[in-house]
Amino acid sequence: DAKTTQPNSMESNEEEPVHLPCNHSTISGTDYIHWYRQLPSQGPEYVIHGLTSNVNNRMASLAIAEDRKSSTLILHRATLRDAAVYYCILNGGATNKLIFGTGTLLAVQP
Amino acid sequence: NAGVTQTPKFQVLKTGQSMTLQCAQDMNHEYMSWYRQDPGMGLRLIHYSVGAGITDQGEVPNGYNVSRSTTEDFPLRLLSAAPSQTSVYFCASQDSATNEKLFFGSGTQLSVL
Numbered sequence: 001d002a003k004t005t006q007p008n009s010m011e012s013n014e015e016e017p018v019h020l021p022c023n024h025s026t027i028s029g030t031d032y033i034h035w036y037r038q039l040p041s042q043g044p045e046y047v048i049h050g051l052t053s054n055v056n057n058r059m060a061s062l063a064i065a066e067d068r069k070s071s072t073l074i075l076h077r078a079t080l081r082d083a084a085v086y087y088c089i090l091n092g093g094a095t096n097k098l099i100f101g102t103g104t105l106l107a108v109q110p
Numbered sequence: 111n112a113g114v115t116q117t118p119k120f121q122v123l124k125t126g127q128s129m130t131l132q133c134a135q136d137m138n139h140e141y142m143s144w145y146r147q148d149p150g151m152g153l154r155l156i157h158y159s160v161g162a163g164i165t166d167q168g169e170v171p172n173g174y175n176v177s178r179s180t181t182e183d184f185p186l187r188l189l190s191a192a193p194s195q196t197s198v199y200f201c202a203s204q205d206s207a208t209n210e211k212l213f214f215g216s217g218t219q220l221s222v223l
Contacts, residue, residue, distance in 0.1 A: 032209045043200055044153065046211035087152065092209035096160055097168060098143060098202075100153040 004088045009105040012078045020073040020104055022088030027068050032091045035062065035073045037084040038103070044087065047073065083108045112136050116201050116215035123191040123222045131186040131218050133201030139213070141206040142184040146170065146197040153200065159184055160206060191222045 005023040012018040024033065034049040048055055048062045050071075055062040061074040075082055087103040117132045135142065143158035145168075155168030159178040173195060175187040184203075188195060201215040 034211070036212070043214045043217050044202075044212075045214070049209075049211065085152070091204075091212075092206070096141070096158060096166070096206075097155060098158070098204075098212065099155055099169065100145070102152040 003099060004090060004101055006086070006088055006101065006104045008102065009107065011107045011109060012075075013109050014080060015077050018075040018078045018082070018106065018108075020075075020086050020088075020106065021070065022072070023070045024088070024090055025069045027090055030092060033062065033064060033068075033071050034089050034091045034098075035060070036087045036089070036100075037082075038087070039081075039084045044100075047086070049091070078106075078108045080108050080110060082106065114201055114203050114213050114215040116199075116218050118218060119216065120219045121221070123188075123220065125192060125222060127191050128187070128189050129191065130188075131199055131201075131220070133184045133186065133215060134182050135184075135203040135213065136182065137203065137205070137213065138181060139203035139205050140181065141204040142178070143168070143202050143212075144174070144176065144184070144186045145200045145202065146195075147200065148197050156186065156199075193222045196220060196222045 035047040036044040038044045048060050050062045063072045085103040085105050087100045114135045140161045144156040145153040147153050154170045157176040159165045162181050165176050199218045202212045204212045
């Protein structure tokens with residue numbers, strides 16, 4: 001099963017950009033890269049996904065390395081409400097097992 | 111659309127009891143899955159299904175059974191509950207043809223005494 005590796009925790013200051021890294025060196029050519037986040041005491045929620053090109057939506061941006069073995073979720077201006085666990089997973093193509101891993105706990109300081 | 115509906119929201123069982131967690135989706139998604147989340151931990155995949163009549167094991171399948179007789183429903187059965195199965199359970203579905211986002215239910219908090 002294709003796996004992802006993320007730092008256990010990161011800290012940011014409010015209104016500063018945050019770059020959350022994810023390594024996925026065993027990614028297959030048809031695997032999409034998905035990001036989800038989980039706020040305290042809530043279920044996971046979708047953030048963004050992409051295949052090869054960088055992606056932007058109202059929540060975040062996703063930068064995908066040219067070799068696709070890593071990606072970075074970018075929150076352009078962190079707010080206190082962005083404090084959550086962020087999960088990077090591989091989806092589709094070679095795998096139907098959507099493994100979440102432990103994610104990155106993002107703390108945002110005022 | 112209601113999305114993904116999980117019932118019940120809370121359940122307390124005694125060791126050895128059986129029960130079924132229900133999950134239903136109204137989006138005609140082929141892919142459905144069950145996760146468990148222990149306190150302070152990430153989500154772990156229990157079982158998943160890529161369509162009616164097809165199921166497969168995830169990371170932690172022991173102690174759980176699933177079936178997929180219809181596209182809409184994917185129940186999770188605990189045949190003999192154990193305290194180690196105390197957890198929050200999430201059901202999720204996805205349109206596997208497009209690899210769009212996973213839709214999650216609101217979760218079931220299960221306590222086994």
